[in-house]
Amino acid sequence: MSDTDRFAKLENLFEQVRDLETNARKAFLDHECINDADLRHEVEKLLAHHDRGGMLDDPIDITNAQEEYLPESVGRYQVLECLGRGGMGVVYRAEQDQPQRQVALKMMHAGLRSKDLQRRFEFESSVLARLQHPGIAQIFEVATWDDGNGARPFFAMELVEGVALDQFVKEKHSIEAKLRLFIAICEAVHHAHQKGVIHRDLKPANIMITHDGVPKILDFGVARTTDADLQATMYTLPGQLVGTLTYMSPEQINSDSSQLDTRSDVYALGVILYELLAGQLPYDLADKSLAQVARIINEREPRSLASHDRKLRGDLTTIVSKALEKEPERRYASVFGLISDLRRFLAHEPIAARPASAVYQMTKFAQRNKTIVGGMAAMIVILLSATIVLSWQSARINTEARTRQDVANFLREMLTSLDPAKTAGEPLTVRDMLDDASLRLENSFETVPSVRADLQGTVGSTYHLLGEYEQAEYHYRQAVNVLTQEHGIKDEKTLKILADFGLTLKELDRLEEAESILRDALSHIEDPVSPIAIKVRRFLAIVMVGMGRTEEADALFRYNYNSLLHSHGDKSVEVASEAINLGSVLMDSKRHDEALPLLEESLATLRRELGDDDPVTISAINNVSAVYHNLGREEDSNELLREAVERSTRVLGPVHLHTLRRRHNMVRGAMRRGDYEASIAETANTVAICEQELGPTHSETLTWVEMLVTGLAFGRSMEEAEQVALSWYERLESEHGPTSRSAGRMAYLVMNLYDSWGKEELEAEWLRRAKTSVYIPPDFIMQEELPQ
Amino acid sequence: MTEEPENMMRSNEPDMLADVYGDLRQIAAEYLRRERPDHTLQPTALVHEAYLKLADSGQWKSAAHFRAVASRAMRQILVDHARMRGRLKRGGQHERVMLTTGVALGMDRDLDVLALDEALSALAGYDERKAQVVELRFFGGLSARESAKTLGIAQKTAESDWYFARAWLHERLSQR
Numbered sequence: 033m034s035d036t037d038r039f040a041k042l043e044n045l046f047e048q049v050r051d052l053e054t055n056a057r058k059a060f061l062d063h064e065c066i067n068d069a070d071l072r073h074e075v076e077k078l079l080a081h082h083d084r085g086g087m088l089d090d091p092i093d094i095t096n097a098q099e100e101y102l103p104e105s106v107g108r109y110q111v112l113e114c115l116g117r118g119g120m121g122v123v124y125r126a127e128q129d130q131p132q133r134q135v136a137l138k139m140m141h142a143g144l145r146s147k148d149l150q151r152r153f154e155f156e157s158s159v160l161a162r163l164q165h166p167g168i169a170q171i172f173e174v175a176t177w178d179d180g181n182g183a184r185p186f187f188a189m190e191l192v193e194g195v196a197l198d199q200f201v202k203e204k205h206s207i208e209a210k211l212r213l214f215i216a217i218c219e220a221v222h223h224a225h226q227k228g229v230i231h232r233d234l235k236p237a238n239i240m241i242t243h244d245g246v247p248k249i250l251d252f253g254v255a256r257t258t259d260a261d262l263q264a265t266m267y268t269l270p271g272q273l274v275g276t277l278t279y280m281s282p283e284q285i286n287s288d289s290s291q292l293d294t295r296s297d298v299y300a301l302g303v304i305l306y307e308l309l310a311g312q313l314p315y316d317l318a319d320k321s322l323a324q325v326a327r328i329i330n331e332r333e334p335r336s337l338a339s340h341d342r343k344l345r346g347d348l349t350t351i352v353s354k355a356l357e358k359e360p361e362r363r364y365a366s367v368f369g370l371i372s373d374l375r376r377f378l379a380h381e382p383i384a385a386r387p388a389s390a391v392y393q394m395t396k397f398a399q400r401n402k403t404i405v406g407g408m409a410a411m412i413v414i415l416l417s418a419t420i421v422l423s424w425q426s427a428r429i430n431t432e433a434r435t436r437q438d439v440a441n442f443l444r445e446m447l448t449s450l451d452p453a454k455t456a457g458e459p460l461t462v463r464d465m466l467d468d469a470s471l472r473l474e475n476s477f478e479t480v481p482s483v484r485a486d487l488q489g490t491v492g493s494t495y496h497l498l499g500e501y502e503q504a505e506y507h508y509r510q511a512v513n514v515l516t517q518e519h520g521i522k523d524e525k526t527l528k529i530l531a532d533f534g535l536t537l538k539e540l541d542r543l544e545e546a547e548s549i550l551r552d553a554l555s556h557i558e559d560p561v562s563p564i565a566i567k568v569r570r571f572l573a574i575v576m577v578g579m580g581r582t583e584e585a586d587a588l589f590r591y592n593y594n595s596l597l598h599s600h601g602d603k604s605v606e607v608a609s610e611a612i613n614l615g616s617v618l619m620d621s622k623r624h625d626e627a628l629p630l631l632e633e634s635l636a637t638l639r640r641e642l643g644d645d646d647p648v649t650i651s652a653i654n655n656v657s658a659v660y661h662n663l664g665r666e667e668d669s670n671e672l673l674r675e676a677v678e679r680s681t682r683v684l685g686p687v688h689l690h691t692l693r694r695r696h697n698m699v700r701g702a703m704r705r706g707d708y709e710a711s712i713a714e715t716a717n718t719v720a721i722c723e724q725e726l727g728p729t730h731s732e733t734l735t736w737v738e739m740l741v742t743g744l745a746f747g748r749s750m751e752e753a754e755q756v757a758l759s760w761y762e763r764l765e766s767e768h769g770p771t772s773r774s775a776g777r778m779a780y781l782v783m784n785l786y787d788s789w790g791k792e793e794l795e796a797e798w799l800r801r802a803k804t805s806v807y808i809p810p811d812f813i814m815q816e817e818l819p820q
Numbered sequence: 821m822t823e824e825p826e827n828m829m830r831s832n833e834p835d836m837l838a839d840v841y842g843d844l845r846q847i848a849a850e851y852l853r854r855e856r857p858d859h860t861l862q863p864t865a866l867v868h869e870a871y872l873k874l875a876d877s878g879q880w881k882s883a884a885h886f887r888a889v890a891s892r893a894m895r896q897i898l899v900d901h902a903r904m905r906g907r908l909k910r911g912g913q914h915e916r917v918m919l920t921t922g923v924a925l926g927m928d929r930d931l932d933v934l935a936l937d938e939a940l941s942a943l944a945g946y947d948e949r950k951a952q953v954v955e956l957r958f959f960g961g962l963s964a965r966e967s968a969k970t971l972g973i974a975q976k977t978a979e980s981d982w983y984f985a986r987a988w989l990h991e992r993l994s995q996r
Contacts, residue, residue, distance in 0.1 A: 039946040043984050050983060074991075081990035088958050088986050 038071070045075045050082060106177045106186055109137055125191065128172075135172060138187040138251070160252065163227055167220025169240070169250045192248045198236035201307055207343065208378065210308045215374055217247045218301060222367040224252055225294045232292060234300035235279040236307065278313055279303045282330045282358050295360040298367055302355025309348065310340040314356060330358070347373075347383050354385040470495075470507065485514035489529045496532065500730075501539045508533035522556050524564050531568045538575045546575045561595040570613065582620050589614040605648070608637035612652045619659050628663075631656050647690075650679045654694050661701070673698045687725040692718070692732055699739060708747020715740040729764065729774040738781050750789045757782045776805020888952075888970050891960025898959070899937045932993070939992045943985060950985040953978055 049057040065072035103111050109126035126137040157174030173188040231252050240248045281299035306314045314334030317325050337352045338345040351373050357363045364370045373383045470491045492507035515526040530553040537546035550572040557565045573588035593614050596606045611634035618627035635656050638649040657672035677698050680691040702711040719740055722733035737760050745753035761778040768774055779802035786795040944951035956967040968978035
């Protein structure tokens, strides 16, 4: 047997037994290698390596591909050991003869390439040598040294023994201790500024804390002196530059480094103060590319300091925010301003900095968001802002500063969270934004629970719109509790949220609960024809439809319909909307003759009174289309459905639940007609939209994946459908685990596919897999909708 | 950028390789020569940086194409570096230089780049595609999915190739 044959044989065996259990492997090899003990031995060796894994699994890390190199001496200094290596150079501990002392020697990597640079280096060196302050590591000498690879600058500096600030940050200290230390750091920086020296590379690694607790800043002016050419550095040292970029101001990243002034150091100090207090950086820059980092620093608002620790709310948050402003003019004009405010804070005096106003934040937001993510995002902002304003007015909140600030802060944080720049290229889903806002809500408005309850009501209804009923339930429940406590159950606001709450429970298929809540609400309403009574009754009727109790639904809708007819007249929008509901229920009871004229007439009224693009009209169009479908008038039905989808997409946005359901109906219709190619294209497109806007695990996204797979299976080939289904399964399985709801749902999908394909073994295997997940597949329910 | 379902390395243009090689080497050299920075630098980052520089030149069929060439370049750079180190140290005599891989050394010893290079060439003699998968994943920092895409093969195939190649290389290196 040739080498090549043997290799092929080896591979073949390995492939076959690789994923088997030990005993199964043995049995297989016993059989296959009966006459070739050598081959068997080779396979077993490979299997042993395979089971161990290890080497090669991580990509090679070239940073380790170097050796330590220690020169004997640099100039008149004896090199003792290497203290550290960094982006721009290496630092040695060295000994000097005259005067006899140990010094830190910093050798720069980059040589002095031009005469200009050389001159500037000499000039700046003399300035640096004059810089004397207990908070600054003294520079003894600045010179060049040629080790045979060209002259490179080096600095002989005071050797500081202690820990770097980045270590100190990790330890536990009181806020006051941190502030005092920070003020000492600022004083040293301020001293240097007064001598005309800007640091330009302030970061915790450059700040040592001596054993006596005194801060000493290293490398003052080093960046400028050697013109470490930020742009060049950016392109040559990707990984580590990010570490330094973290502390760089936007103007430092963007502009010519010669334009920098002391306010860039103010910014770096702001980042350091933030990190000291929060224990984290203002931006999450982990695993970001350089371009992303630059964009984040330029565009994104830092995470509010107060969000890390409630104790940091108020003045400290204001001070840090002012130091971290993007535009230098909005920062403290000098480090002294920063020091003064911190001292005032410690002395419990009013600080000079003012939080940016909500109006300013709104303006900035609008400027930055010419490319806002989509209609939903804007809608959430508008909804929540409007709720805040309304609730603020109606609750007649006194003008207590704390509350005003709470409102302003909440609004600001919400706005910045919607900033697409915040995600630095990652798709930002509407869901993410909402989650973010609702999380913040938990910690806001403690003093004004009714404002919070209103907001939670709004958040709840937004979740409802997105089809996130569990989240909606949570927020509604909280809102209901507070409102009942604050205003009583008979209050209209309480009743309104109760009604919405009931409808959410219905969507969660908790019909009995929904019924009992809505009936309870109805019993507390005195006027049976008031708008709130109509609303609660309507929702109750919808629940009845869900329970299959059509007669009761009919009675409830009819009661509403007659009441509205009486109060508003037969050409009114109110009557027409309710007629759409009533008509749909009549259809369910097969009373077509009664239903059809009612529906057609109501749709005409809505088109006339509200216009074709009103959400209520669009709902009616959809429902009338369903009626035509039931009557077998497919063409009429399709025409209306297409119209509903088109209007819905335009008016409500492509990810609105109503749009998606209408689209769903349309695609199902197309599939029924056998128009698979168009359906596949439409479905694939919708999957992509849902994935981006709602995320890959959202049930709506998965619904569309299911549609896509179905379309592919019947319209193209089982293989193609299998590929899509498996790739979704694998992706969700690897990201969320095999027991997750989303992976489970995809496992059922794969199983169903194999079922249709007639592959029984695979079907059984996937059923087993699907059952390990927490997902329980529902019986298929045709998703109809009723205007609400 | 759409990725084309064909084997990118089959169209192995030497000029492009040379371009990427030069550029990557320049970037990598900064690291190799001097410092040990705070952050580890995996090839993904380097390849990404090089891509930013070279992507505009318009000669690339796709990102996948670029990654394939860059992975090959990365392998050559590291091998050349190891050879040069060896020569410098021992006056031309061949000296093995150890590179450690990022994490989790299953074999509890450093990786010998030159030995790996030899083993990889031997593997290519039997099955070129398997060697390419290793090249893309280990030297190029690509994921299983990306390497499959780059080579225009199914992910399952790329994974099988990887498992076998990895075991085979381990075995060959452990015989040294």
